[in-house]
Amino acid sequence: MTATRRAAVLGSPIAHSLSPQLHTAGYRALGLDDWSYDRFEIDEAALPGFFARLGPEWAGLSLTMPLKRAVIPLLDEITDTAASVEAVNTVVFRPDGRKVGDNTDIPGLVAALHERGVEKAESAAILGAGATASSALAALARICTGEVTVYVRSERRADEMRQWGERLGVEVRPADWTDAVRAFEAPLVISTTPAGGTDSLAGQVPAHVGTLFDVLYEPWPTPLAAAWQQRGGQVLSGLDLLVHQAVFQFRQFTGDPRSPLAAMREAAQLG
The missing domain is CATH 3.40.50.720 (NAD(P)-binding Rossmann-like Domain)
Incomplete structure (x- = not known):
């Protein structure tokens, strides 16, 4: 089945990221077969252009260095949690088109x-x-x-x-x-x-x-x-931090209240 909802992790460097394995394992564990999760090598200069190209199929993004602060001017809103440390590692695309930043590391x-x-x-x-x-x-x-x-x-x-x-x-x-x-x-x-x-x-x-x-x-x-x-x-x-923060991202992206913690942890341990 072709994926109809998308998410991804952005950063530079990004090849080492385990996020695709974790989120994909979560989708499979909970039967979300129409979801996909990718990784993209994106630095601060390329970030605005990447955002501009995103279509309505996108549900959310995970962000790693060096983008956690660079993304803030591109967002419509950030949560109090993200504002407290001036760092966003999660962007959720709302149905009304608003881009909301959060921090799930905390x-x-x-x-x-x-x-x-x-x-x-x-x-x-x-x-x-x-x-x-x-x-x-x-x-x-x-x-x-x-x-x-x-x-x-x-x-x-x-x-x-x-x-x-x-x-x-x-x-x-x-x-x-x-x-x-x-x-x-x-x-x-x-x-x-x-x-x-x-x-x-x-x-x-x-x-x-x-x-x-x-x-x-x-x-x-x-x-x-x-x-x-x-x-x-x-x-x-x-x-431990990686899988728990990913569960919070997963729930925000998908709107599914279930927790794929066990599946994500297994995927993290397998690398």
Whole structure:
């Protein structure tokens, strides 16, 4: 059957994206045979032209770097969640033609933690202060009742995280990266660094640890995640975030309230 409804992921680079496998697995699991999901290599300069060529068969788009902020001027509306971090990873095309931007990374991170039994945290720590750190902070605004310590490498990053904390209503305490091993004292640690960023800390994981959410998934496990598991701590990976945020996208694109979480997770694990 020819697909009558379309969705896709856009970004640059995009060849590594698992989103087509996840969404397609969701369609198949729930019998949505008239849906298709593709990937397109699109940078910031090409984005307006791509939008201009989209027809009525399009239901939604997933966005990755470097498009999460570049897309905002092209939209009719963004949700409060997306506005809170000035980043859109989901665009939904409404029946009336309006283009609405959302951010499913934030509820996806919260849902992944809830699935593992982490519904509240008295305090938390974030390793790193890049773009993903602001989404992690927004997620912690929903579940953390106390202070969030953010370990950063520069005073500029410290100032940025203080500002995000004020904006999101989170008590943020910046700390120098040289003290990052202190993060492991927190009941919940979210690592947002690029690959290799926490490798030097792996040998300093203490005997008793809480939950680590390492947003990387390739290569996996990271040395930090492996050391954490050896200490008996609970570990979540970037795949947990990927599948949960994709479920939120799937529901918005299709309007189907069912959850293809199991099918998406299997597809993610198969790569």
